[in-house]
Amino acid sequence: MSIDPSAIPNFGGRPEPEPASGAAAPVVVPDQDLVKQLLDQMELKYVVDDEGDLAAPWEEFRTYFMFRGDDEQQVFSVRTFYDRPHHVDEKLRILELIDDWNRRTLWPKVYSHVHEEDDGPPTVRLIGEAQMLIGTGVAIDHFVSSTVSWVRASIEFDKWLVEQLGLEPGDEKPEDA
Numbered sequence: 001m002s003i004d005p006s007a008i009p010n011f012g013g014r015p016e017p018e019p020a021s022g023a024a025a026p027v028v029v030p031d032q033d034l035v036k037q038l039l040d041q042m043e044l045k046y047v048v049d050d051e052g053d054l055a056a057p058w059e060e061f062r063t064y065f066m067f068r069g070d071d072e073q074q075v076f077s078v079r080t081f082y083d084r085p086h087h088v089d090e091k092l093r094i095l096e097l098i099d100d101w102n103r104r105t106l107w108p109k110v111y112s113h114v115h116e117e118d119d120g121p122p123t124v125r126l127i128g129e130a131q132m133l134i135g136t137g138v139a140i141d142h143f144v145s146s147t148v149s150w151v152r153a154s155i156e157f158d159k160w161l162v163e164q165l166g167l168e169p170g171d172e173k174p175e176d177a
Helices: 032-041 088-104 140-165
Strands: 054-057 061-068 075-087 109-115 123-133
Touching: 032 054, 032 061, 032 140, 061 140, 075 088, 075 140, 088 109, 088 123, 088 140, 123 140
Parallel strands: none
Antiparallel strands: 054 061, 061 075, 075 123, 109 123
């Protein structure tokens, strides 16, 4: 199944009129090829990592598109690993910020991870995630609009965090590191 370009949501422009037909959107069980097609249409670069997961890299983070589980229990997950390290002493402040984000937004849900550095003290890293049960199939329009929304929200979270912390985009080192 291919993705109809008109199914990609238009965030920020005038809403496009809904088609008059009463036909239901096709139901599909998404796979990696469908996600690649969507990323191509969004003009996003991507790679397949050593574990076979699809990833779209940005300067400050990487977003993975993963399929886990089997048959009726299969889950599609969009998980973003934010590369900006935060000093461990700032973890409480970071947790308060991501709690605020998680309360006010639907996705991505963000959590922290203490990352052991090879050449320095441990740092706090952030991970955002959204998931969809796809085992029995989903409407293609729902899959496309959700995936696009999750990618855009992952980008917005990074911008929001930079603003909340008073960082300049591209600041990669925690204070005192």
